[in-house]
Amino acid sequence: MTLHVWGSLPVWFILLVLVARLWLVRTQSASVTWLMVCCAFVAVGLTINQSDVLTFLATVTHEPNVADLLGRCLMVCGLFALAQSVEAAASSANLLRPSRLIGCVAVLVALVVLFSLIDAPHPTSSFMAEYGDQWPTAVYSAVEMTYIAIVIARSALAVLRAFRTGDLGRTYWPFVIGAGAMVLLAVIAVALDAVHVLGADAAVQVLSAVYAPVFLTSMVLLAVGAAGGVLPDAAREFRDWRRTRRRFRVLEPELRRLETQSGNHGLYFTIVWQRRQWRSRLHRLSVELEDRAREAGQDVPAVAAPTTGRTRETT
Amino acid sequence: MTAFRDRLGAIRRQSDARRRVERLGLPRRLSLPELVERAESALGKPIAVRTADLPGDLSARLIQRADHALLETRPDLSERSRVACVLHELAHVFMDDRGCDHQAYTGLLTGRTAFTRSLDTPHEHEVELVADQLALRIGLLDPDGQQPGIFR
Numbered sequence: 001m002t003l004h005v006w007g008s009l010p011v012w013f014i015l016l017v018l019v020a021r022l023w024l025v026r027t028q029s030a031s032v033t034w035l036m037v038c039c040a041f042v043a044v045g046l047t048i049n050q051s052d053v054l055t056f057l058a059t060v061t062h063e064p065n066v067a068d069l070l071g072r073c074l075m076v077c078g079l080f081a082l083a084q085s086v087e088a089a090a091s092s093a094n095l096l097r098p099s100r101l102i103g104c105v106a107v108l109v110a111l112v113v114l115f116s117l118i119d120a121p122h123p124t125s126s127f128m129a130e131y132g133d134q135w136p137t138a139v140y141s142a143v144e145m146t147y148i149a150i151v152i153a154r155s156a157l158a159v160l161r162a163f164r165t166g167d168l169g170r171t172y173w174p175f176v177i178g179a180g181a182m183v184l185l186a187v188i189a190v191a192l193d194a195v196h197v198l199g200a201d202a203a204v205q206v207l208s209a210v211y212a213p214v215f216l217t218s219m220v221l222l223a224v225g226a227a228g229g230v231l232p233d234a235a236r237e238f239r240d241w242r243r244t245r246r247r248f249r250v251l252e253p254e255l256r257r258l259e260t261q262s263g264n265h266g267l268y269f270t271i272v273w274q275r276r277q278w279r280s281r282l283h284r285l286s287v288e289l290e291d292r293a294r295e296a297g298q299d300v301p302a303v304a305a306p307t308t309g310r311t312r313e314t315t
Numbered sequence: 316m317t318a319f320r321d322r323l324g325a326i327r328r329q330s331d332a333r334r335r336v337e338r339l340g341l342p343r344r345l346s347l348p349e350l351v352e353r354a355e356s357a358l359g360k361p362i363a364v365r366t367a368d369l370p371g372d373l374s375a376r377l378i379q380r381a382d383h384a385l386l387e388t389r390p391d392l393s394e395r396s397r398v399a400c401v402l403h404e405l406a407h408v409f410m411d412d413r414g415c416d417h418q419a420y421t422g423l424l425t426g427r428t429a430f431t432r433s434l435d436t437p438h439e440h441e442v443e444l445v446a447d448q449l450a451l452r453i454g455l456l457d458p459d460g461q462q463p464g465i466f467r
Contacts (some may be wrong), residue, residue, distance in 0.1 A: 089465040167464050229466030272325045279456040287399045294372050
């Protein structure tokens with residue numbers, strides 16, 4: 001396996017957890033949805049850079065190193081999704097910022113144009129090592145890494161701001177450190193591109209030696225940091241969903257009984273509930289239990305008390 | 316076939332309620348007081364939200380006076396039910412529901428009361444579905460103590 005494929009493993013793990021969570025409970029915030037998109041793009045973008053895939057894509061497209069271009073474009077799209085994930089968490093989120101969209105498209109166009117200027121006749125999974133001595137290759141790599149560095153640094157700053165306001169816990173620290181490592185990686189990559197073009201072989205060897213550990217460290221830390229937010233929520237959400245399903249089984253017969261005794265019917269049994277609406281469904285069930293109990297001149301059934309009662313004030 | 320048609324109708328009504336709330340242009344997340352402020356803007360007068368002893372099994376009512384409106388809920392409701400009642404009355408306001416435009420002395424009101432009593436009124440069902448959509452906006456259905464945030 002290549003270095004990038006190793007680096008993709010933690011990202012695949014997070015993606016797997018997110019997919020399992022979505023499949024089970026069907027609910028997630030916009031921030032987690034964008035994180036999922038980010039993981040999908042980044043995982044595929046990193047995994048694509050191996051000989052079998054390279055050969056296949058080269059055969060299909062007649063473009064020897066199209067896999068490298070595709071991988072980088074996917075990384076850029078993944079980082080765009082990461083920026084969207086952070087934006088989506090804001091209370092007044094604006095996911096259609098023109099500057100952000102234009103920036104991403106401009107980077108993608110620049111990558112395609114620069115790639116077309118590179119003379120790279122043979123497929124290779126070590127694209128930069130083989131063809132990095134050409135200036136278009138150096139700029140091509142630098143554009144991608146600069147975009148990654150800017151987006152990841154902005155995301156880390158957003159997390160740091162959330163630390164100050166007390167919105168996030170310490171489990172996010174690995175993400176901030178990983179983001180720092182990713183920015184360092186971008187600096188190393190751009191420096192590596194420059195010295196490669198300049199022919200400073202000694203500097204190339206030194207920088208190449210530090211590139212791999214910094215890359216792997218940053219990927220693991222970013223994944224662990226993202227998991228720090230996602231995994232506890234996923235576990236809690238799954239527990240809540242299972243508990244709520246049990247409540248439906250207990251409380252629905254109670255609601256039917258109270259409907260009969262009060263002579264009134266609500267919306268609960270007419271709504272076509274989708275699985276992802278389990279919280280809305282519980283809310284409606286609770287409200288209607290209370291309505292029907294009052295109309296029937298009865299107390300809310302004891303089994304419904306934990307559901308109808310609510311501790312958190314909303315005003 | 317009838318069951319299928321009923322099912323389709325129910326899905327359509329839910330979608331209509333969701334679209335109706337989307338068209339209000341509310342922030343993705345806001346507090347109940349902020350939602351009341353929005354309703355005040357829509358109504359063109361202040362809304363005083365309070366608890367009061369209400370006749371019979373009335374759960375809530377909205378009374379419009381010349382210069383302000385009263386939104387009253389009965390005191391023995393659970394917090395969840397109280398907020399649901401408030402949202403129901405606010406839904407009437409957002410839907411520009413003329414049926415709510417009562418005279419100051421009117422005691423028999425539509426709104427949440429009509430929902431709990433006149434369950435054969437399709438309009439009240441629609442109002443209740445809109446109220447459920449508003450509940451999503453104010454975080455009433457969020458897990459306790461769980462705030463939305465980055466990667467959450």
